[in-house]
Amino acid sequence: MRIATRDLLIFTAALxxxxxxxxxxxxxxxxxxxxxxxxxxxxxxxxxxxxxxxxVGYTNRHSAKRRFFGYQVFGQASSGIAxxxxxxxxxxxxxxDFSAGAHDPFHWSSSGKVVDDWILLDAGYSRxxxxxxxxxxxxxxxxxxxDRYRVVADYNTLLSGIVLVGIAAGVxxxxxxxxxxxxxxxxxxxxxxxxxxxxxxxxxxxxxxxxREYVAAPIYTDLLFMLPPSIKVPGFDSQIGIDGFTRSNVxxxxxxxxxxxxxxxxKSGAPTKVIGGLSASWNGGKIRVALVAGFNFR
Numbered sequence: 001m002r003i004a005t006r007d008l009l010i011f012t013a014a015l016x017x018x019x020x021x022x023x024x025x026x027x028x029x030x031x032x033x034x035x036x037x038x039x040x041x042x043x044x045x046x047x048x049x050x051x052x053x054x055x056v057g058y059t060n061r062h063s064a065k066r067r068f069f070g071y072q073v074f075g076q077a078s079s080g081i082a083x084x085x086x087x088x089x090x091x092x093x094x095x096x097d098f099s100a101g102a103h104d105p106f107h108w109s110s111s112g113k114v115v116d117d118w119i120l121l122d123a124g125y126s127r128x129x130x131x132x133x134x135x136x137x138x139x140x141x142x143x144x145x146x147d148r149y150r151v152v153a154d155y156n157t158l159l160s161g162i163v164l165v166g167i168a169a170g171v172x173x174x175x176x177x178x179x180x181x182x183x184x185x186x187x188x189x190x191x192x193x194x195x196x197x198x199x200x201x202x203x204x205x206x207x208x209x210x211x212r213e214y215v216a217a218p219i220y221t222d223l224l225f226m227l228p229p230s231i232k233v234p235g236f237d238s239q240i241g242i243d244g245f246t247r248s249n250v251x252x253x254x255x256x257x258x259x260x261x262x263x264x265x266x267k268s269g270a271p272t273k274v275i276g277g278l279s280a281s282w283n284g285g286k287i288r289v290a291l292v293a294g295f296n297f298r
Contacts, residue, residue: 029222029224029241029243029262029264029274029277030046030262030279030290030292031245031247031258031260031262031279031281031288031290033247033281033288033290034290035218035220035247036166036168036220036222036245037154037156037166037167037168037220037221037222037245038156038164038166038222038224038243045294046292046293046294047292047293047294054074054075054076055072055073055074055075056072056073056074057070057071057072057073058070058071058072065103066102066103066104067100067101067102067103068100068101068102068103068120069098069099069100069101070098070099070100071096071097071098071099072096072097073094073095073096074094074095074096074097074126075092075093075094075095076091076092076093076094076128091128091129091130091177092128092129093126093127093128093129093148094126094127094128095124095125095126095127095148096124096125096126097122097123097124097125097150098122098123098124099120099121099122099123100120100121101118101119101120101121101154102118102119102120103116103117103118104116104117104118105117105118105119108157109158114157114158114159115158115159115160115161116157116158117155117156117157117158118155118156119153119154119155120153120154121151121152121153121154122150122151122152122153122154122170123150123151123152124148124149124150125147125148125149125150126147126148127145127146127147127148128145128146128148129143129144129145129146130143130144130146130177130206130207131143131144131185131204131205131206131207132144132177132180132206132207132208132209132211133185133206133207133208134208134209134210134211135208137185138185138187139185139186139187139202139203139204140187142185142204142206144211146175146177146213147173148172148173148174149172149173150170150171150172150173151170151171151172152168152169152170152171152172152218153168153169153170154166154167154168154169155167155168161226162225162226162227162228163223163224163225163226164222164223164224165221165222165223165224166220166221166222166223166224167219167220167221167222168218168219168220168221169217169218169219169220170217170218171215171216171217171218172215172216172218173213173214173215173216174213174214174215174216174254175211175212175213175214176211176212176213176214176254177207177211179209179254180207180208180209180210180211181207181208181209182205182206182207182208183205183206183207183208184203184204184205184206185203185204185205185206186201186202186203187201187202188200188201189201189202212253214251214253214254215251216249216251216253216254217249217250217251218247218248218249218250219246219248219249219250220245220246220247220248221245221246222243222244222245223243223244223245224241224242224243225241225242225243225244226239226240226241226242226266227239227240227241227242229268232268233265236265236275237268238265238266238267238268238275239265239266239267239268240263240264240265240266241263241264241265241266241277242261242262242263243261243262243263243264243277243279244259244260244261245259245260245261245262245279245281246258246259247259247260247281258281258282259281259282260279260280260281260282260288261279261280261281262277262278262279262280262290263277263278263279264276264277264278264279264292265277274292274294275293275294276291276292276293276294277291277292278290278291278292279292
């Protein structure tokens, strides 16, 4: 029974290597910005259709061992189905992260105070490319790269067989690119002949405004409640999970606090085997929706 409950969920720590959405966390329990404080307990492929983020991860976790580690590689496309959720430019980004942790760090689960609990540290890096300027300028001059770093600590406790609480906090290097105005840069390749207005130009989507890089202090929380197996979606042999979450940045610059709720489908009797789900959050004064799909290796 102990092993079965441990398979319910691994928590892991994560800081968000985000360009808002582009961070890597090995979980399908994601909000619209791709963040979570709840993680899967095995290798998986996760695709967040709202921000076209794709990740593949591995977790070396065994019931007989207290310590574990995991890693993940991820990427985000610049276009695709994400345009159905938002007209905002999606910035291509790729990277990887590594996590290490321990089961029952405070001896609460072994003493019977909780069903199970875990703690870990997660560190990651990613690089993105985009076009940004504070005014009219050639496309080549507006091209910029951004290196993102993060370190976050995470703790999860399984209070019962159906309730899991997660909290993650840390630091990360971010930018304000998603807060800037979306524009199209133009560079004239062949000027218009005298007396004519036609010319040949090169165009590139980008952002206009005062670009800034800064250090954020994100805090993420999740409260996951699994409905009884008898409550099912018609036509699906799966279990339903309800996830209430918050996503915050407590640093002085770009401070915010958002929240939302998600509904996820998992394989019946195996809540870590997430099939997919839908979440909605109040993010920056706007409602943000995420559609997530997952495939587990075991």
